[in-house]
Amino acid sequence: MEQEWTGRWNHAISFLQGVCKILVIGAGGLGCELLKDLALLGFKNIDVIDMDTIDISNLNRQFLFRAKDVGRAKAEVAAEFINKRVPGCNVTPHYDKIQNFDEAFYRKFHIVVCGLDSIVARRWINGMLIGLLNYEDGELDQSTVIPMIDGGTEGFKGNARVILPGLTACIECTLDLYPPQINFPLCTIAHTPRLPEHCIEYVRILLWPKENPFGGVVKRIIPAVASTNAVIAAACSTEVFKVATSCCLPLNNYMNFNDAEGIYTYTFEVQKKEHCLACSNIPQTLSFSENNKLQDIIDYLVESLAYQMKSPGITTSMNGKNKTLYMQTVKSIEEKTKENLKKTLKDLGLVDGQELYVADPTTPSSVSFKLNLGSSMEH
């Protein structure tokens, strides 16, 4: 079939078509828009990863899906639709988790675009792209930088940002931009509920896991709006286009959008964090006293604004052997190491300067911390 016609590429630049490989992460509300935008900008080699299947409730904004597609993989349906509607565009779907792909896979792409609703997944991809960087004599080899364009929406608010791993602020540098969820005190929801929200939280936290009436989990969400997804995906795709063509300087490096009252955008540069866990190359230290328990370290990694980990597991090296101090993610190991949580760092045989390796779902590779047993609880 003839796939070219006069005027088709008057809007874009033909350079994009053969060379550039783009990875889109997420085929939901943002993902559908991103795929459409990138295809119409003239990108031809696009991969898309999504682990979800289509639910009927998606149809009011995820415009590549129809009622007949309910139950099928989002990535596959989205790819089929785009490939059919935009002849010559080649979207390759991956119905899978991002965690199931290795470095060699991610290294194939020139640009990664994220349309995710999960902060953990964003942090994981960020960690992966930073892991691909090569440093020679402390100098970053710029050919190993894969730009990450990240979009996020919630109701009438959204943001778009451009991350050049190793060069500009990364997701971990700005973790405090994602404020921890408001959690009502357990005693309020159990004993002195006052608001409808308290009752819903009671069901969500205490009753649902016990009774599990329909299977599945209850999520706390602000309804997504088609128009906000369109705006943010469009801004992200424009940035992909700029990075790919150098037609003008990319966004430096964060844009906020809100159209609840009038239309408001605010564009500014978020700063790299000097001691960033992911991109600074500065060893992280954990300061505790030898009388602190292992549980204290775990709690700190979860609760501190700088780390916000989800279920950290800690290993160390003792007498030349690897020793798992605690691991939550594998049940048999969890049971064997549970006792360690109550032990003091001294009893565990940990010394000042000890290296701890922390694994967590928020990062693809474990992070090493130096244990500082000098003083008390100063972090």
Added chain:
Amino acid sequence: MSDRWWLDKLAMHMPKTHFIRLWGDHGQSALENARVCLINVTATGTEILKNLILPGIGSFTIVDGNKVTGEDVGNNFFLTKDSIGESRAKVASELLSELNEDVSADYVEEHVENMVQSNPDFFRSFSLVIATNICERTLLQLGENLWNMNIPLLICRCYGFIGYMRLAVKEHTVIESHPDSVLEDLRLDRPFTALVEYCDSLDLETMSKKDHSHTPWLVIIYKYLQEWKKTVRIRKNESGGLEEEENFDEAVNHVNTALLPTSVPSEVKKLFDDPSCTELNVESKPFWIMLRAVKEFVMNEGNGALPLRGTIPDMTSDSKRYIELQQTYRDQASQDVTIVTEKLQTLLQSIGRGELVSVSNPPSPISNLEDEDSDNETVFYVLLRTVDKFYEDYNRYPGWYNDQVESDITKLKSCMSKILQEWGISANIKDDYVHEICRYGAAELHTVASFIGGAAAQEAIKVITSQFVPFNNTYIYNAMKQTSVTIEL
């Protein structure tokens, strides 16, 4: 049928309940009754419609007399290669209607220039008209017609990296503005009788430890306010130190905002004095009649204060007393509502009306653009107008032909000086901008269209549902820097 058929049934209604959480069922029903007209199938136009069809507008009608070209298909997701040569209006309306079968689709294969001349009444039946890529002369005429029919007009245009949007609404009134943050309305400075009685019924001195630490902070502030001039006693624990009670900490933290004097905001006072409010007639909008009723409340029963809002913030408390306190506020508020409703009925009768939203001013001519250097984006407004002037003079856009870009720059500059002279303003617009505009060659970049498509759809929903506050009245998006500005023209 599976044993969980009812779950599917439930899910069928989910797409709608999803939006009801944002704009309520009356908002959704306004949307479902809305009739939207799109003029011209551009990428911007179809993207706007897509974002209106998904949440479920009632119907849309596309007006476009052109045939699909290869170039159109190149940047528009709702045109296909197979349809080159067919009617743009027909093809786009068919592909768009696939998005939501509840939305009725229609099209008219005619040029808007002719429609405006031959059948101006055609537009009368719409709740909103959206015009994209429409030439200035036709726009002015259409704008005037719609203005007189009191139909909102949203004008959108994407030119290279620049997006432009303008809203022309004769009067738009918003009752539910859904503000992000508001100060509470607690009346601690002038407590109403029921609040006094409730607070007096509670005795902090004699209550149990548990009750004491679960007394809402509102009550605590009230109590201490009454005792302010007397000795302030704070409960000590057995060892003589201060008790650690969260509710007392909360009271200290909130005392600043809770004790603001109750007054009528100056903007509201201004509206009270507006002739539309003081001189009601049979044509008056519901907004003004309601406002007048509120004004009369303030002047009489309200003793200079607005009706009570009737809500209180969340605070540490046992459930029972929180609910009691909340109820006290609610009851007072509903009493106020009853009074305002009565006044409303009387007003309606007095002007001879049975049934029952506006903050606006007519669009002034563009001549008041004096602060041309204040914002980069404002410059693009001047440039877009210059481009129109260019089109009027040469019947093509600057930079349209690659080999004429250089000569077009000179021509465009002279168009610009003519325009600025006409407006009587001296603006210092850098050559770089003129070059940039020529470089675009009037291309409609899909992602700029998609950005404006999202933003415009949201504004359309605000206008249709009379909820949230629309932009006033000109919006310019600069995709080069990802910045934007709203200016009032």
